[in-house]
Amino acid sequence: xxTLQYISSLFLLALCYFAAAHLVSDSGLHSQIIPLxxxxxxxxxxxxxxxxxxVPGVFLGSFAFNSTxxxxxxxxxxxxxxxxxxxxxxxxTLQTLLGAFLIKRFGAHPIQPSSYRxxxxxxxxxxxxxxxxxxxxxxxxxYFFADSSGNSGFVLDWLSWWMGxxxxxxxxxxxxxxLLSSSQIDNFQRRVFILAQLAVLVASILILNKIFLNHLDxxxxxxxxxxxxxxxxxxxxxxxxxxxxxxMLEGVLTAGxxxxxxxxxxxxxxxxxxxxxxxxxSWDPIIPQHQRTEFEQLTAHLLNRPDYRVRGESLGxxxxxxxxxxxxxxxxxxxxxxxxxxxxEDRREWVLKSQKTGRPVATQIINLTQAPNExxxxxxxxVYVSVDEAxxxxxxxxxxxxxxxxxxxxxxxxxxxxxxxVQHIHFKLYELDxxxxxxxxxxxxxNPHGLTREFTLEIAQNRWRVEAEAGPDYIAMHPFSNxxxxxxxLVILGCMGTFLILHMNDRERLLIQQVQRQxxxxxxxxxxDVLTGLPNRYHLQNRVSQRIADDREQVFSLLFIDLDRxxxxxxxxxxxxxxxxxxxxxxxxxxxxVGDCELFRTxxxxxILIVGGELSRAKxxxxxxxxxxxxxxxxxxxxxxxxxxxxxxxxxxxxADLDTLIKHADTxxxxxxxxxxxxxxxxNPLQTEExxxxxxxxxxxxxxxxxxxxxxxxxxxxSLNNQSICGLEVLIRWQHPEKGMMPPGQFIPLAEETxxxxxxxxxxxxxxxxxxxxxxxQGFMVPPVAVNISPKQLxxxxxxxxxxELLGKYGIAHEQIELEITESLILQDxxxxxxxxxxxxxxxxxxxxxxxxxxxxxxxxxxxxxLDRLKIDYSFTRxxxxxxxxxxIILTVIALGKSLNIEVLAEGVETQEQxxxxxxHGCDSVQGYLLGYPVASDELTLPxxxxxxxxxx
Numbered sequence: 001x002x003t004l005q006y007i008s009s010l011f012l013l014a015l016c017y018f019a020a021a022h023l024v025s026d027s028g029l030h031s032q033i034i035p036l037x038x039x040x041x042x043x044x045x046x047x048x049x050x051x052x053x054x055v056p057g058v059f060l061g062s063f064a065f066n067s068t069x070x071x072x073x074x075x076x077x078x079x080x081x082x083x084x085x086x087x088x089x090x091x092x093t094l095q096t097l098l099g100a101f102l103i104k105r106f107g108a109h110p111i112q113p114s115s116y117r118x119x120x121x122x123x124x125x126x127x128x129x130x131x132x133x134x135x136x137x138x139x140x141x142x143y144f145f146a147d148s149s150g151n152s153g154f155v156l157d158w159l160s161w162w163m164g165x166x167x168x169x170x171x172x173x174x175x176x177x178x179l180l181s182s183s184q185i186d187n188f189q190r191r192v193f194i195l196a197q198l199a200v201l202v203a204s205i206l207i208l209n210k211i212f213l214n215h216l217d218x219x220x221x222x223x224x225x226x227x228x229x230x231x232x233x234x235x236x237x238x239x240x241x242x243x244x245x246x247x248m249l250e251g252v253l254t255a256g257x258x259x260x261x262x263x264x265x266x267x268x269x270x271x272x273x274x275x276x277x278x279x280x281x282s283w284d285p286i287i288p289q290h291q292r293t294e295f296e297q298l299t300a301h302l303l304n305r306p307d308y309r310v311r312g313e314s315l316g317x318x319x320x321x322x323x324x325x326x327x328x329x330x331x332x333x334x335x336x337x338x339x340x341x342x343x344x345e346d347r348r349e350w351v352l353k354s355q356k357t358g359r360p361v362a363t364q365i366i367n368l369t370q371a372p373n374e375x376x377x378x379x380x381x382x383v384y385v386s387v388d389e390a391x392x393x394x395x396x397x398x399x400x401x402x403x404x405x406x407x408x409x410x411x412x413x414x415x416x417x418x419x420x421x422v423q424h425i426h427f428k429l430y431e432l433d434x435x436x437x438x439x440x441x442x443x444x445x446x447n448p449h450g451l452t453r454e455f456t457l458e459i460a461q462n463r464w465r466v467e468a469e470a471g472p473d474y475i476a477m478h479p480f481s482n483x484x485x486x487x488x489x490l491v492i493l494g495c496m497g498t499f500l501i502l503h504m505n506d507r508e509r510l511l512i513q514q515v516q517r518q519x520x521x522x523x524x525x526x527x528x529d530v531l532t533g534l535p536n537r538y539h540l541q542n543r544v545s546q547r548i549a550d551d552r553e554q555v556f557s558l559l560f561i562d563l564d565r566x567x568x569x570x571x572x573x574x575x576x577x578x579x580x581x582x583x584x585x586x587x588x589x590x591x592x593x594v595g596d597c598e599l600f601r602t603x604x605x606x607x608i609l610i611v612g613g614e615l616s617r618a619k620x621x622x623x624x625x626x627x628x629x630x631x632x633x634x635x636x637x638x639x640x641x642x643x644x645x646x647x648x649x650x651x652x653x654x655x656a657d658l659d660t661l662i663k664h665a666d667t668x669x670x671x672x673x674x675x676x677x678x679x680x681x682x683x684n685p686l687q688t689e690e691x692x693x694x695x696x697x698x699x700x701x702x703x704x705x706x707x708x709x710x711x712x713x714x715x716x717x718x719s720l721n722n723q724s725i726c727g728l729e730v731l732i733r734w735q736h737p738e739k740g741m742m743p744p745g746q747f748i749p750l751a752e753e754t755x756x757x758x759x760x761x762x763x764x765x766x767x768x769x770x771x772x773x774x775x776x777x778q779g780f781m782v783p784p785v786a787v788n789i790s791p792k793q794l795x796x797x798x799x800x801x802x803x804x805e806l807l808g809k810y811g812i813a814h815e816q817i818e819l820e821i822t823e824s825l826i827l828q829d830x831x832x833x834x835x836x837x838x839x840x841x842x843x844x845x846x847x848x849x850x851x852x853x854x855x856x857x858x859x860x861x862x863x864x865x866x867l868d869r870l871k872i873d874y875s876f877t878r879x880x881x882x883x884x885x886x887x888x889i890i891l892t893v894i895a896l897g898k899s900l901n902i903e904v905l906a907e908g909v910e911t912q913e914q915x916x917x918x919x920x921h922g923c924d925s926v927q928g929y930l931l932g933y934p935v936a937s938d939e940l941t942l943p944x945x946x947x948x949x950x951x952x953x
Contacts, residue, residue, distance in 0.1 A: 010057040013046050017061025024206070025065075026213075033139070033157050035487040036209055037164030038202075039065075040134075041172025043092065044126065047100040048109070048173070049180045058096050062089035084145045091137030099130040099169060110174040110502055111181055119502055123495060127170040135162035156484055163491045171202055171494040174502055194505050201497045205490050212486050220470075221451060227422045228453045228468045234420040235466075238277050238412060239459055243360060245271045246381035246403045249281060253403070254385055261302050261326050268328035277415040279371065279408050282327035284341055284380075285401035288320050296338075299325050305337070312343025322351060322402065333406070341402070347378075353461065354380045355399060362460035364431060365438045371408050375439045379405040379460050409439045424474035430465040437467075531579055532586035534601040540608060543598060544658040547610070548651065556610060557618030558658075560647040560665035561625060563605035564677040572829075573638060580635045585642070592628055597621060608662070615650055615682075622646045622680040630678070645672035646680035654683050667691045698754050700736065701747055705759055709735050712767050713934040714785075717905060717927045720919045725942070727818065729786040729927065730768050731934045732760075752790065761793040765803065768817070769810040771937050780942040784846055786818040794821060795832070800839060814844030818869070822850050834864050841866040848905075852893060863900060870897050874908020877928070880917045887917070894923055 020038045043058035066085035107114030108121035139158045175198040178191065252267055268281045287295045292310055300308040303326075310323040322341040327333045341347040346366065354361040360381040368376040381404070384397040413427060428437040451470035456463055527539035535543070547556055563585075570578040582605065589599055589607070598610045609625065611618045629644040647669030655661040668683040670691065675681065704710060710732055717727035734742040751757040768787055775782045793799065807814060819840065841847055848869035849862075872893050879886040890906070897904035906918050909928030918926055 006053070009050070010054065010060065013043070013054055013057030014060035014064060016046075017042050017058060018064045021061070021065040033142070033160045033164070035160045035164045035167070035484075035491065036206065037161075037168045038172050040092070040095075040131070040165040040168030041170075041176060042168070043096045044099050044169050045173045045176035045180065047096050048103060049177060052097065052100065055093055055097055059089045059093045062092040080145050084141045087141040087145065088134070088138045091134035091141075094137070095130050095133040095165065098133060099126045102126070102130060109177075110498075111177050111505075113506060119499055119506060123170055123499060126173065127166040127495065131162050131165035131169055134165055135159075160484060160487070163488055167205075167491045167494055171198075171205070171498045174198060174498055175202060190505065190508075194501065197501045198498065201494060201501065205494045209487060209490055212490075224425075224451045224470050224474070225453060227420075227425060228455065230420050231416060231422055231425065231468065232455050232457070232466075234416045235413075235457055238275075238416050238419070239457075241275055242278065242379060242405050242407070243381070243460070245275060245278070245281070246360065246379065246405050249283075249403050250381060250383045253283060253383060253400075264326045265328045265330070272329070275415070276418075277407060277412040278405060279368070279376065279411060280327055280329065280333045280336070280406040282324045282333070282336060282404045282406065283401065284322045284324050284404050286320050286322055286399060289314075292321060295321075295323070295325075303337075309338050310340055311338045312340035314340060314342035315345060315348055316342070319348070324404075336406075341380075341404075350378070350380055351402065354382050354402065357461065358382060358384075360460040362462040364462065365409070368406060368408070374408045374410060376406065376408045377459070377462075379407065381405070413439075413441065424471045426469045426471050428467040428469070430467070432463045432465060434465075529601040532583055532601050534586050534590065534599055534607075536600060537602045540600040540602065540610075541658055543600075543610065544661070547612075548656070555614055555651065556612045557615060557621075557648055557650050558661045558665050559609040559611060559618065559622055559625070559680070560649075560662065560669045561607040561609060561629070561644050562646075562669050562673070563629070564643045564645055564673070566605035566642070569640065573636075577635050577638065581633060581640055581642075584633050584635065585629070588631065588633075589625065589628055592624075594621075602662075608665075615648075618648055618650065619680075619682075622648060626678065626680065643678035645669050645677050647672060647683060648680060649683045694750060697747065697750055698756075701734075701751060701754070701756055701760075704734060704736070705756065705763065708763075709737070710760070710763060710767070711735055711741075711936065712764065712771060713936055714771075714940050715927060715934040716932040716940070717783075717786075717925050718931050719925050720923055725783055726925050727783045727786060728940075729820075729934075730764060730788070732764055752792070755792065757790040758793045758796070761790050762802070762806075764788075765817075766806055769806055769812050772812050772816060773810045774937070775942060782816065782942065784816060784818045786820050786848055788820045788850065791822065791824055794819075794836065795829070799836075800843060803845075804843065815846060818846035818848050820848045820850040820871070823852070838866050841868075851907075862896075867900075867902050869903040869905055872904065872906040872923075874928070877906050877908040877914055877918075878910070880911075880914045890918070890923075891921055894921055897924070898922065 017039045020042050021034075024034055024036050024038050039061065043054075043061070046054045046057065063085050066088050067082060069081075102125035103109060103122060106118075106121045106125060108118050108125055110119065110122045110126075113119055113122065135158050139154060139161050142157070143154055175195070178195050178198060248271075249264070249267055252263060264283065271281070272278055285295075287310075296309055300306050310321055314321060319342045324336050324339045324341075327336050330337075341351055346363065350361050350363045360379055363378045363380070365375045365377060368374070368378075380402045383400050383403050385400040387396045387398050409429060417423065417425070426441040427439070428441075429439040430437050451474070453468050455466050455468070457466050458464075527535055527542070529536045544558075566578065569581060582601075586599075586601065586607075593599055596612045600608045600610070602608055609621065611621045626644060626646065629642055632639055632641045634640070647665040647667065649655060649661045649665040649668065651661060654664045664683040668681040671684075672679050672681040711734075713731045713733055714728045715731055716725045717729060718724065719726040732744050732748075734744075734747055736742050748757070751760050765787055768785055772782050772785060796802070803817075804814075807817065821837070837847055846868045847866060848871055849865070849867050850871045851873040852870045870893060872890055876886045876890050880890070881887075894904050896902075903924045905925045905927060906914075906923050907927050909915055909918065909926040909930050911930060914928075915926060915930055
C-alpha cells in the first residue's frame with residue numbers, strides 16, 4: 001500500500017511539473033528555453049517538503065515535457081531528441097537535489113530561515129548558484145545533441161535558461177512551500193497574507209511577460225509581413241530580370257548573329273554574373289523536318305561538336321523540329337544539346353501556347369535534363385524575325401524559335417532571399433489549385449508563433465501559390481524579438497519582490513523568535529550559574545519548593561558542599577585558574593549525578609546537592625561526592641587535587657523551608673571543616689548553638705576593635721646564664737564587657753578565620769610601641785619585646801613599610817622588637833617567606849620561630865631562615881622527667897640551635913626540675929610560670945638603667 005502511494009505521489013508530482021511546464025511553454029522564444037520556468041520551483045518545493053524520495057517525480061515530469069515537444073508521431077521521433085530529453089531531465093534532477101541539500105545545509109529555508117541571512121542564502125544557493133547546473137547541462141544538450149532551431153546563441157540561451165530556473169526556484173518555491181508547510185507559519189491570517197502576496201507577484205510577472213510578448217509578437221508580425229512583401233517584390237523583380245535577360249539575348253540573335261555561338265556564350269555568362277537564379281539559357285530554333293540534316297551539320301560545325309544530333313522526334317506529323325542549338329553554360333548543360341522540345345507532350349503544349357499568344361510562357365514544374373533531381377521550369381520566350389524589308393511598322397515577321405531560360409526553383413528562391421537580405425523564412429510552393437507543394441525550403445517546419453502569409457506569384461502566363469512561414473530562427477534572430485532584457489528585469493523584479501515579501505514576514509518571525517530566545521536565555525541565566533552552567537540558587541529555590549509541595553516526596557536531603565582551601569588556588573594562581581578549576585569540577589560532578597539527584601552552585605566554591613529518599617542514601621551520596629571531589633585535575637600545566645567538606649540536613653526533620661535547610665547544612669559543613677575537612681557531618685541542633693556563639697563572638701570582636709577592648713600582658717623571659725630578664729613576650733587579653741577577661745585561645749582562632757587577625761595584629765604592635773615608649777620615658781631598661789605575628793599579617797605587601805612607620809612614629813629602635821613567627825608561614829610559601837624574613841632581619845628586627853617542633857619542620861628550610869631565636873614548645877617542656885622522647889627532642893633542638901648559632905628558649909617552664917634540666921643541657925633562656933606570670937604593664941617590675949648597668953636583678 002505504501003509503495004502504491006509512493007508511486008502515485010511521484011506521478012502526481014510529474015503531472016504537476018508537466019502541467020506547469022505547458023502553462024509557461026509559450027513565455028519564451030524557444031520551446032525548451034523558457035525564461036520563467038515555474039516547474040523548477042515545483043520540483044524544488046516538493047523535494048524540500050517531502051524529502052529526496054520525490055526526486056524521481058522531477059525527472060519524470062521534465063522528461064515527459066521535453067520528449068513531447070518535437071513531434072506528435074512515434075515514427076518521427078529521433079533518438080537525439082530522446083537523449084536530449086533525458087539529459088535535460090537529469091540536469092533538472094541534479095539541480096533540484098543540490099538546491100535542496102544546500103538549503104538544508106545552510107539553514108536557508110525560505111519560509112523559516114535559521115537566521116537573518118537565511119533569505120540571502122536561499123536566493124544565493126537555491127537560485128543563483130544551483131540554477132547554473134541545468135542551464136549548463138540543458139543548453140549544452142540542445143546545442144550538441146539535438147539539431148534544435150530557434151536559438152539565440154549559446155550565451156543568451158544559457159542566460160535565458162538560468163533566469164527561468166532562478167525565477168522558479170526563488171519566486172515559485174516559497175509560494176508552494178507556504179501552501180504546503182502550514183505548520184511553519186503559526187498565524188493562519190499571516191499565512192494567507194503571504195500566500196496572497198506571492199501569488200499576486202507570480203501572476204503579475206506572468207501577465208506582464210504575456211503583455212510584453214504580445215507586444216513583441218505584433219511587432220514581429222508586422223516585420224514578417226514587411227519581409228514577405230519584400231520577398232514578393234524581389235521575386236517579381238527576379239522574374240522580370242529574367243524576362244529582360246531573355247529579351248536581350250533575343251536582340252543578339254535577331255541582329256544577325258545566329259551563327260556566332262561565342263557571342264551567345266559571352267552574353268549568357270554576363271547575365272549569370274548578375275543573376276544567380278539562372279541555371280542555363282538556350283537557343284531553340286524552329287527547323288523544318290527536311291532541313292534536319294543540314295541543320296545538324298551546320299550546328300556541329302559551329303559548335304565544333306561532330307556528334308551533334310537532334311534528339312527526339314516531334315509528336316505531330318507536320319510538326320517541325322525545335323532542337324536546342326546553343327546552351328550556356330555549356331559545360332554543365334551538354335546533355336541538353338539537340339533536345340527537341342516537340343518530342344514531349346508537355347513541352348509541345350507550352351510551345352503551342354507561346355506561339356498562340358506571342359508572349360513568353362513558363363512551364364509547369366518539370367524534371368530538367370540538366371538537374372533531374374531538382375524541381376525546375378522553363379521560360380520559353382518566342383523570337384520573331386522579319387521576312388521582308390518593309391518599314392518597321394508594316395513588315396511581316398515569322399517565329400524563328402524560342403529563347404529558353406532554364407531555372408531551378410531552389411536557385412531562384414535562394415537568389416531572391418539573398419538579394420532581399422531576409423533569412424530564416426521558409427516557403428512552400430504550390431501550383432494553382434494543388435494541395436501538395438511541389439517545393440518547400442524545409443522538410444518539417446516548426447512555426448509555434450503562427451507567422452504565415454500567402455501570396456500569388458505570376459510567371460509568364462503561369463501562377464504559383466506561395467506560402468511563407470517564419471522558422472524558429474527567424475523569431476530568435478529578429479531584432480524586435482529580443483526579450484532577454486525585459487524578461488531579465490521581470491526575473492529581477494520577481495526575486496526582489498519575493499525577498500521583500502519573505503523578509504517582512506521573516507523579520508516579524510525572527511523578532512518574535514529573538515524575543516523568545518532572549519526570554520528563554522534570560523530565564524536560563526536567571527536559573528543557572530554563568531560560570532559553570534549549573535542551576536543556581538534561584539533554581540534551587542524553585543526545585544526545593546516543588547519537592548516540598550509534592551505529596552509523593554516525603555523525605556529528601558540537602559548536602560552543602562564547600563571546597564577546602566580553595567581560596568589558596570585563587571590567591572596563588574589567580575581567579576582565572578580558579579574559574580577553570582570550578583568549571584572542570586562542576587562538569588565532572590554533573591556528569592556523575594545519579595537518579596533524581598540535582599546539583600546546584602550557590603556561589604564561590606559552594607555547591608548544594610539535593611538527594612531524594614532516606615538519610616542512608618544521602619550518606620552514600622556524600623561519601624561518593626567526597627571521592628569525586630578528590631579526583632585530580634590539570635589546569636594550565638598545574639595539577640590539583642581538592643578536598644571538600646559536606647554538611648547534611650534532612651527535610652522535614654531539620655527544616656521545612658530552603659533557608660532553614662541551607663542554614664543547618666552550612667552549620668554541619670563548618671563542623672566538618674572543624675573535624676579536619678574532607679569529610680561530611682550530619683546536622684545536629686547543638687551545632688546551631690555553636691554557630692550562633694561563633695557569629696556573636698565575631699560581632700563582639702569587631703566591636704572590640706572599634707572600642708579598643710584589648711589589653712596587653714607581658715611575660716618575662718630569663719637568661720639561664722645570669723637569671724636576668726632577657727626579654728618580654730606580649731600576650732593579648734580581651735576585656736569583654738559581658739564575659740570578662742578572655743585569654744587569646746578563645747578568640748585568636750576566630751580572628752584568624754575572619755581575617756580580623758590583621759587589624760588586631762597591628763593594634764597589638766601599636767600598643768606595644770606605646771608601652772615601650774612609656775617605660776623608656778620612665779627610665780626603665782626595656783629588653784627586646786616579642787610580638788606574635790600572624791602569617792596573614794606578615795605576608796601583606798606593605799608589612800615592612802607599615803611596621804617601620806609605627807616604630808618610627810614612637811621612636812622605637814628596630815632591634816627592640818622581636819617578631820615571633822610560626823612554622824605554618826614557612827610551609828605555605830617557603831621561597832616568599834624566606835625572602836620576606838631576610839628583608840626584616842636586614843632592617844634590624846629580631847626574628848624568633850615559635851612553637852618549634854610542633855609542625856612539619858624542614859631542616860633544609862630551617863638553615864635558610866635568618867633566625868635569632870628558636871622557641872621550644874611547652875608540649876615538650878612539660879614532659880621533662882616523664883618522657884625520654886620529649887627530652888631527646890629538647891636536646892636535639894638545643895644542639896641544633898648551637899650548631900646554627902641560634903639562641904634557644906624553652907616555653908612553659910613550671911617546675912624546678914624542668915629549669916635545672918634545661919640549664920644543665922645548655923638551653924639559653926626560659927619562660928614560664930616558675931619564673932614569671934603574664935601580667936599587666938603596671939604589675940611588671942623592670943630594672944632601671946642604673947641597676948641594669950650594674951648587672952643586678
